Amino acid sequence: MNxxxxxxxxxxxxxxNGFPVNVEVFAISGMPGMEIIGLPDxxxxxxxxxxxxxxxxxxxxxxxxxxxxxxxPADMKKEGPSFDLPIAVAIMISLRQVVPAPxxxxxxxxxxxxxxxxxxxxxxxxxxxxVISAKENGVKTVxxxxxxxxxxxxxxxxxxxxxxxxxxxxxxxxxxxxIQPQEQVPFETLKNEAMIPVDMSQIKGQKGARRAIEVAAAxxxxxxxxxxxxxxxxxxxxxxxxILPPMSFEEALETTRIHSICGKxxxxxxxxxxxxxxxxxxxxxxxSLIGGGQDARPGEVSLAHxxxxxxxxxxxxxxxxxxxxxxxxxxxxxxxARVKRQAMYQSSFMLVAAMNPCPCGYFGSNRRTCRCTPxxxxxxxxxxxxxxxxxxxxxxxxxxxxVSEINESQPSESSAAVAERVGRARILQLERYQGTGxxxxxxxxxxxxKKYCSPSSExxxxxxxxxxxxxxxxxxxxxxxxxxxxIADLSGEETVSSVHIAEAIQYRELDQKYWR
Amino acid sequence: MNAVTxxxxxxxxxxxxxxxxxxxxxxxxxxxxxxxxVYEAFVRKEPEINEILSPGISILLERNCTQENLxxxxxxxxxxxxxxxxxxxxxxxxxxxxxDDSPAILFCQGNPECMKSTRILSMVGSRAASYAGxxxxxxxxxxxxxxxxxxxxxxxxxxxxxxxxxxxxxxxxTIAVMGCGLDKVYPKDNEALRDRILAGNGLIVSEYAxxxxxxxxxxxxRNRIIAGLSRALILVEARIRSGSMTSVQHAxxxxxxxxVYPGDPDSEFFEGNHQLLREGGIYFTGTxxxxxxxxxxxxxxAVRQNIGCSAEREASTxxxxxxxxxxxxxxxxxxxxxxxxxxxxxxxxxxxxxxxxSGVTEALPGKQYQLKH
Numbered sequence: 001m002n003x004x005x006x007x008x009x010x011x012x013x014x015x016x017n018g019f020p021v022n023v024e025v026f027a028i029s030g031m032p033g034m035e036i037i038g039l040p041d042x043x044x045x046x047x048x049x050x051x052x053x054x055x056x057x058x059x060x061x062x063x064x065x066x067x068x069x070x071x072x073p074a075d076m077k078k079e080g081p082s083f084d085l086p087i088a089v090a091i092m093i094s095l096r097q098v099v100p101a102p103x104x105x106x107x108x109x110x111x112x113x114x115x116x117x118x119x120x121x122x123x124x125x126x127x128x129x130x131v132i133s134a135k136e137n138g139v140k141t142v143x144x145x146x147x148x149x150x151x152x153x154x155x156x157x158x159x160x161x162x163x164x165x166x167x168x169x170x171x172x173x174x175x176x177x178x179i180q181p182q183e184q185v186p187f188e189t190l191k192n193e194a195m196i197p198v199d200m201s202q203i204k205g206q207k208g209a210r211r212a213i214e215v216a217a218a219x220x221x222x223x224x225x226x227x228x229x230x231x232x233x234x235x236x237x238x239x240x241x242x243i244l245p246p247m248s249f250e251e252a253l254e255t256t257r258i259h260s261i262c263g264k265x266x267x268x269x270x271x272x273x274x275x276x277x278x279x280x281x282x283x284x285x286x287x288s289l290i291g292g293g294q295d296a297r298p299g300e301v302s303l304a305h306x307x308x309x310x311x312x313x314x315x316x317x318x319x320x321x322x323x324x325x326x327x328x329x330x331x332x333x334x335x336x337a338r339v340k341r342q343a344m345y346q347s348s349f350m351l352v353a354a355m356n357p358c359p360c361g362y363f364g365s366n367r368r369t370c371r372c373t374p375x376x377x378x379x380x381x382x383x384x385x386x387x388x389x390x391x392x393x394x395x396x397x398x399x400x401x402x403v404s405e406i407n408e409s410q411p412s413e414s415s416a417a418v419a420e421r422v423g424r425a426r427i428l429q430l431e432r433y434q435g436t437g438x439x440x441x442x443x444x445x446x447x448x449x450k451k452y453c454s455p456s457s458e459x460x461x462x463x464x465x466x467x468x469x470x471x472x473x474x475x476x477x478x479x480x481x482x483x484x485x486x487i488a489d490l491s492g493e494e495t496v497s498s499v500h501i502a503e504a505i506q507y508r509e510l511d512q513k514y515w516r
Numbered sequence: 517m518n519a520v521t522x523x524x525x526x527x528x529x530x531x532x533x534x535x536x537x538x539x540x541x542x543x544x545x546x547x548x549x550x551x552x553x554v555y556e557a558f559v560r561k562e563p564e565i566n567e568i569l570s571p572g573i574s575i576l577l578e579r580n581c582t583q584e585n586l587x588x589x590x591x592x593x594x595x596x597x598x599x600x601x602x603x604x605x606x607x608x609x610x611x612x613x614x615x616d617d618s619p620a621i622l623f624c625q626g627n628p629e630c631m632k633s634t635r636i637l638s639m640v641g642s643r644a645a646s647y648a649g650x651x652x653x654x655x656x657x658x659x660x661x662x663x664x665x666x667x668x669x670x671x672x673x674x675x676x677x678x679x680x681x682x683x684x685x686x687x688x689x690t691i692a693v694m695g696c697g698l699d700k701v702y703p704k705d706n707e708a709l710r711d712r713i714l715a716g717n718g719l720i721v722s723e724y725a726x727x728x729x730x731x732x733x734x735x736x737x738r739n740r741i742i743a744g745l746s747r748a749l750i751l752v753e754a755r756i757r758s759g760s761m762t763s764v765q766h767a768x769x770x771x772x773x774x775x776v777y778p779g780d781p782d783s784e785f786f787e788g789n790h791q792l793l794r795e796g797g798i799y800f801t802g803t804x805x806x807x808x809x810x811x812x813x814x815x816x817x818a819v820r821q822n823i824g825c826s827a828e829r830e831a832s833t834x835x836x837x838x839x840x841x842x843x844x845x846x847x848x849x850x851x852x853x854x855x856x857x858x859x860x861x862x863x864x865x866x867x868x869x870x871x872x873x874s875g876v877t878e879a880l881p882g883k884q885y886q887l888k889h
Contacts, residue, residue: 208850208883211861228882357881363647364882366849369783373644375673397883399849462873469873487862502866513881 004028006094009110009139010086011130012078015343016257016298018126018133022072023083023111025090030066036087038071041079050081051088053117058166060097067091077340079295082124085113085143089169101175108140111169113148119166123147125263128256128271131155143169143179150270151260153185154253185270187249194273196242198235201414205405209236212396212507214418217243218425219486220440222329222351222391224314226510227398228368229361233354234279236398237310240352241275242415244308245423251306254346258302276307278349282316290324291336291345298336301328302345314355315383322388325351329391350442351392355384357514364513367400381514393442393479395510425489441486446478453481455496462498466505476511480504527551528600529589532621533725534576541620542603543568550602551621555581592699592726599624611636615744615770619723625698626719630689631745635665635812638746640739640763641675641753646785647881649675649753652777654682656750659803661686663812668693668745670738671710671720673703675752675760680709684716691745694722695738696730739763740770747810748773750800754788761788764797773809775800835859835867840887843877847886 006025011018034048048069055062069087071078089111092098100106112130114122127148132155134142141159144152149162160182163169171177203210209225213236216223225233247255256272259265265272280289280300291299301309311317328334332348357363358377363370372380389395429440432452438444444452455463463480466472472480484496484504491500531541531551547568548554557565558577566574579585592598601608601622609631612618639657641649657667657679667683669676671692683690690713694702698720701707710720723741724734736759743749743766751774754760767774776797779786793799800806807813831837835857842848842856854864868885871877878888 205851207854207861208865211865364880364884366882366884369780370647371784372646373674374647374650375644377647397881399851399883401851405851462870466869466873469875499863499866502869503862505869506865509879509883513879 004094006090008086008090008106009134009137010083010112011110011133012076012082013080013126013129013261014076014341015296016129016254016261016345018130019076020133020137021076021078021083022070023086023090024070024072025087025094026068026070027063027065027091027094032064032066034067034069034091036069036071038069038074039077040071040083041077043081044071044078044083047081047084047087047115050084050115050117051091054084054088054115054119054166055092055097057117058119058170060092060170061095062091063095063097065095067094080124080126081114081122082112082126082130084115085121085166085169086111088115088166089173092170093173098170098173100173103175104173105140108138109143110134110139110141111143113143113145113163115166121145121163121165121169123267126261127151128155128253128260131158131160132253132257134158143172147268149182150185150268151256151265153182154187154190154249154271156184187252187271190252190271190273191246194246196415197274197277198238199242199415200239200418201411203232203235203239203412205401206232206236206398209396209398210412210418212394213237213240214243214422215483215486215490215507216240216350216352216394217418218422218490219393219429219483220350220442221393221483221486222442223353223394223396224389224392224510225352225354225396225398226357226514227354228365228400229356231398231400233398234310234312237279237308237312237352237354238277239415240308240350241277243419243422244275244350245419245426247273247275247306255306258298258305258345262298262303264303276304277310278304278307279310279312282311282313284317284321286318286321286324289321290328290334291343292338294338294340296336296338296341296343298343298345298347299334301325301334301347301349304349305346307349309349309351311351311353312355314353315380319383319385322385326387326391329388353392357397364397365400386515389515390475393483394507396507397509397513421490424492425486428489428492441482441489444482444485449478449481449485453485453496455481455484455501456498459484459496459498459501463501463505466501470505472505472508472511476508480508483507524550524552525593525600526586526589527555528602528621529593529623529725530555530577530580530586532623532723533580533585533589533728534573535724535728536573536576538617538620538723540568540573542618545602545604545620550604589726592697593623596699596726597625598698598726599628601628607632609745611746612741612744615740617740618744619741621723623698623722623724623726624719625721626714627689627717628719628721630666630691630717630719631721633666634747635663636668636691636746637665637806638668638742638749638763638767639675639679639752640669640742640749640760641679641751642755642758642760642785643672643674643676645674645678645753646783648780648783649777649785650678652779653678653752654685656752656777656800656803657682657690658686660806661688661690663803663807663814664688665807665812666690666718668742670695670735670742671701671706671713672735673705677706677709679752680713684712684718689713689716689718691719691721693738693741693745694720695724695734696722697724697726697728698722699726700730702730735759736762740766743767743770743772746772748775748806750775750777750806751789751792751797752777753779753785754792755785756787756791758788761792764792773798775806833867835863836871839864839867839871840876843885843887847880847884850883850885853885 146162328347
């Protein structure tokens, strides 16, 4: 009796982690038909028709038998069409349509892939977490869709067999034809392919803002830009991923995992080496931003993990959405709880926000007159709550660039040059915070600020008089010290001097002008 | 500053609470001597008083003539330190005696002596004012205030509030003429400002009895007091159909100068100003010119020179000197300053901070910087 049961290994995804799923097939004579059990979702339930057609179109027969497919463990929900391939293979073995060659070790192999009616194998989401889990579970060989092969190629110590048709799998099982294994791609070579989406040399003028994004990138500080429409806020923000230090292997793995389960990886691409840049539109719901839905999917904050989350038109975002940002900003992690599912997603990102200074957009502009009254402006600014502002270290104004500078042919400094300075500052920070679990100045708490940002006595005098004359708040005081630490790191100095403090104060200019 | 309440105050409040035309109140007071006697005559329903008062007015007076109401007036006046100034009092300001419809009874909070100053100017403008207008109002008021000019305005939001603030910043006391009872502040946002005015030895004044609500028609009417108290009026910002125009009209009727702040010619906020300028309003060219026109200038040359050379004195490093030199031409954006001074961005930023802290320059919205006057 036992002989009629076939077991194959596959993997499912829960949150950002893969888990092993045993695909068990039991075929017995009786009323012909197929039943899939083990908490499948609709796409898995529909797979019986795809599997049926794919097997027949691959030149094998579906014997008229009663087939039961069980996806174990039976108490975990399974989703997605990635079980098509293991189900088809297990059924063919059960029905003795395929007899595996003796040298094929099916216990150490894992299968995933979606099937087309004609038998072709289509790419699926979440391959990276599944492959990682496969490795942890002692799997030696992974059979997966050809288009997902690059994604898995960075995992060392696994034989990855990419396939594009069910026939290939059949021939491989029968020992008639080998599958060319996917070549390993070491992370170091991938790293060189990192793209710079927008290069800073394309930005004309804006020397003040350029300096500000350099400081923000060097310390990992969140940043808010206020400026008239068309002043180049979006362009500046898009430059930031390119000047941040390159992702480490672990970071790339974390980010790719999240993109993989959301199906956001471009088809055929491997590990993400370029830092993500997410720019959700301002009508985004809380669930799309933070994560949620029935199956507790990751939101934009997690897709931006290790990268930049850019919120343009900040006051236009719903209050709820903005307030919900506070937890991921504080903890770098977001927990999404739904009735059926709970998940924790990493979401350690750099927040870059942009907004107009007033509803009409031209407050303070010397090119056009603002049509707003001060109460209107105040109401507009008040949509951004204090606690959120509190988490944004750099707040700057961006002025529009005069036409004369746009036409200037002299190229500005490139992203690569800026990235080098940023990288040096980051190394200093890594050395300083070794063993504390922190890696950049933005993560310092108030007690850390006392410990690491002790300014010279002259600098303290300057800061104190600034607090008096510019009427800075206590929280601004802490932020200034943090940012000054970063500025000192950029110039490679150990003590925070008054020049650094004085520059850092300029990055709190909005406090003085707008949110008084 | 404690208000000296006399026993007649409650009757004054009663008489004012009906909001009779001032001439009618004068007539009653002329016949009966004071409000207490008016009250007694009214309560006794004497035939003479009914001849003077129309039935509608009698109903209004009737409503508030119970003993509870009188007590309520008394309590409110004690609580808010409200004193009463009658037309017959010698302390009543001469300037108000000269206008049509002089208020017969004034309720005062603070220092009534303010109204006797010879240097009073009124400033009026929109409630929904532009940023530029408010800044201008504040600056003008502050400059005038430094020359011991008191500013009278209406304690509304917008230009009024900025004018009061500017005057307080400049050190002179300021007068607010309210369109409601003094137990209230309208709009409520200006409560803090009222307290500042009182703390600055200023005055809050109204012709309306305590407890009177801020009805819409009070405001244009009280504008005659604003114009009446002042020597001349400055219109800071008004659209074509603005309530501020009633103040202008009152000032013109009273034969007072009206200075019109020109504002941005393209801005719709200043359309009323431009119309008035076309019709012959006096072009506002600076506070010193107003002071000169009114012969209030103490020692003209000294003031101008002080502003001119402050910049040169404060620079202590070459960078600061470069920035101050560039800013002497007027306000500048950050990028312009970079080009003008040739400094690198981080040095320029720290230099600007130091100049801001020492109070030589100030930062304006739109990443603009200018020398502080």
